[in-house]
Amino acid sequence: MTMINLIIDGKSVTVPENTSILDAAKSINVDIPTLCYFPDQNIKGNCRVCIVEVKGSRTFSVACSTPVSEGMEIRTWSENIMNARRTIVQLMLANHDEDCNTCIKNGSCELQDLVQKLNIQQDNPFRKVLDTKKIDTSTPSLVRNANKCIKCGRCVDMCQETQQVGVLFDAYRGINSEIVAGMGKYLNDAGCILCGQCSTVCPVAAIYENDETERVWQAIFDPNKHVIVQAAPAIRVSIAEEFGMPAGTITIGQLAAALRRLGFDDIFDTNFAADLTIMEEGHELLERLQNGGTLPMITSCSPGWINFIEQYYPELLPHLSTCKSPQQMFGAIAKTYYAEKIGLEPGNIFVVSIMPCTAKKYESARPEMNSSSVRDVDVSLTTREFARMIRQAGINFASLPEESFDNPLGISTGAGAIFGATGGVMEAALRTVYEVVTGNTLQSLNFSEIRGLKGVKESSVNMNGDTLKVAAAHGIANAKKLLELIKDGAADYQFIEIMACPGGCIGGGGQPYRTTNQIRQQRIDAIYKVDESMPLRKSHENPAVQTLYKEFLEHPLSEKSHKLLHTEYKNRRY
Numbered sequence: 001m002t003m004i005n006l007i008i009d010g011k012s013v014t015v016p017e018n019t020s021i022l023d024a025a026k027s028i029n030v031d032i033p034t035l036c037y038f039p040d041q042n043i044k045g046n047c048r049v050c051i052v053e054v055k056g057s058r059t060f061s062v063a064c065s066t067p068v069s070e071g072m073e074i075r076t077w078s079e080n081i082m083n084a085r086r087t088i089v090q091l092m093l094a095n096h097d098e099d100c101n102t103c104i105k106n107g108s109c110e111l112q113d114l115v116q117k118l119n120i121q122q123d124n125p126f127r128k129v130l131d132t133k134k135i136d137t138s139t140p141s142l143v144r145n146a147n148k149c150i151k152c153g154r155c156v157d158m159c160q161e162t163q164q165v166g167v168l169f170d171a172y173r174g175i176n177s178e179i180v181a182g183m184g185k186y187l188n189d190a191g192c193i194l195c196g197q198c199s200t201v202c203p204v205a206a207i208y209e210n211d212e213t214e215r216v217w218q219a220i221f222d223p224n225k226h227v228i229v230q231a232a233p234a235i236r237v238s239i240a241e242e243f244g245m246p247a248g249t250i251t252i253g254q255l256a257a258a259l260r261r262l263g264f265d266d267i268f269d270t271n272f273a274a275d276l277t278i279m280e281e282g283h284e285l286l287e288r289l290q291n292g293g294t295l296p297m298i299t300s301c302s303p304g305w306i307n308f309i310e311q312y313y314p315e316l317l318p319h320l321s322t323c324k325s326p327q328q329m330f331g332a333i334a335k336t337y338y339a340e341k342i343g344l345e346p347g348n349i350f351v352v353s354i355m356p357c358t359a360k361k362y363e364s365a366r367p368e369m370n371s372s373s374v375r376d377v378d379v380s381l382t383t384r385e386f387a388r389m390i391r392q393a394g395i396n397f398a399s400l401p402e403e404s405f406d407n408p409l410g411i412s413t414g415a416g417a418i419f420g421a422t423g424g425v426m427e428a429a430l431r432t433v434y435e436v437v438t439g440n441t442l443q444s445l446n447f448s449e450i451r452g453l454k455g456v457k458e459s460s461v462n463m464n465g466d467t468l469k470v471a472a473a474h475g476i477a478n479a480k481k482l483l484e485l486i487k488d489g490a491a492d493y494q495f496i497e498i499m500a501c502p503g504g505c506i507g508g509g510g511q512p513y514r515t516t517n518q519i520r521q522q523r524i525d526a527i528y529k530v531d532e533s534m535p536l537r538k539s540h541e542n543p544a545v546q547t548l549y550k551e552f553l554e555h556p557l558s559e560k561s562h563k564l565l566h567t568e569y570k571n572r573r574y
Contacts, residue, residue: 004019025076041201044065047150063076105208139187226350227266237251245398256410257403269411272409330409355510426459453521
């Protein structure tokens, strides 16, 4: 490897060839401000905030897109740089809705941070040229506010490159340039799958989740409502980031305590429903294998993925498992089985879910998700909305004592926990399917081949002489690879897991802002630590799930199970 020697702000630096000035500066803890730059994305170099001076050059150089060269001398701060950066940001502000006090990203806005960092206090010398556009509220999941957009291109990169859904575009040129959905359409009409990945990388409030916290507060404060909350597996390894703790910090006990202090009547765990999902999905796979059903069977837990296949590959819908997601299974059970236990009508129970996902909002609002005769999940909140509620209530999350979820819908296994990571649903299913088929105890519960951030992962399991071949993909771009294999008849698998978001639910569109691959891996590592710490690690060993079947559902794939826990997906070709 060729190494390059250079000087940054008077310090000697040695870095590999083709390193950018920005990364070279990072290596010696020199902070160069950025806006369009984002880890794991293509270099765009269009905001110009990261300009630096290179000795011998007549113009500024853009640090994120300029590679280092031997003997280069760089200044990252000078009067000229300061004035130029201020001018660049002031020009952005002249075409930006500066209503910061009521902005949903006030306090977590990168443009706001940059204004403070550059100490921009005086009146903007540039005339305001904001052409006010209508805010797009066409979907239950996401809101687009083009008046906040700074045209950095992060959302376009995410939609076009990482996800390859291709809904967001750069349009027009010069002063007329803007980012549009489907060449000017609303998100609802543009084929958006509502995964929300664009919102995790947006530095401002140009796109964000539809905030429904007020609906939840109204329900909590309503004496006639019994308000139940469920928390998804990924939340316990991500919510801490909202309060300044390191990525991957495990806060199961503090999570339960925070929910209790917010005023929810019952604090339950979506992991319980994840175990239930494995029971239904595992037995559905066995039924297909034994009776000639459509194979490979594909998981149906990720609503962004469901939106994608319904709109772009509806001819492959027969491959989908008919199982609802754990969120929706929980809602159906809460408003039937649990409602009977506590003697309440389903209409008097209000179910809230805390999810890492923006697409869950759309999923919970689907008209068929009403197996209890009313809407099964009333509101689905993202991790970010949950954090807003905690701050609003004045709760010091970091100082909370560890508490437990309530029974019976708060009992879960390690298999339920790993649903939050890519490959986790598959691994949880294999733990149960193997023991159901073979009657033997699985010697190793860890399927390392389908863990991690590799795009498409494969594994196989010997079941009494028969080989079960499986695959797992995360991110829509990787999902497409498997779908094309299925279309071509070349997919030599019996079971496939697909998650819409990179990294799985731990990298969901409703997770804390600025999620990178490094952060995704830290959350994944934490999820598996949760699994290993559990006394039970197989879904079929969950005593609460066993009791549910004994008292109410009878057995997996029973008539009642089909009514409450299964559904049909539709051709919504875009």
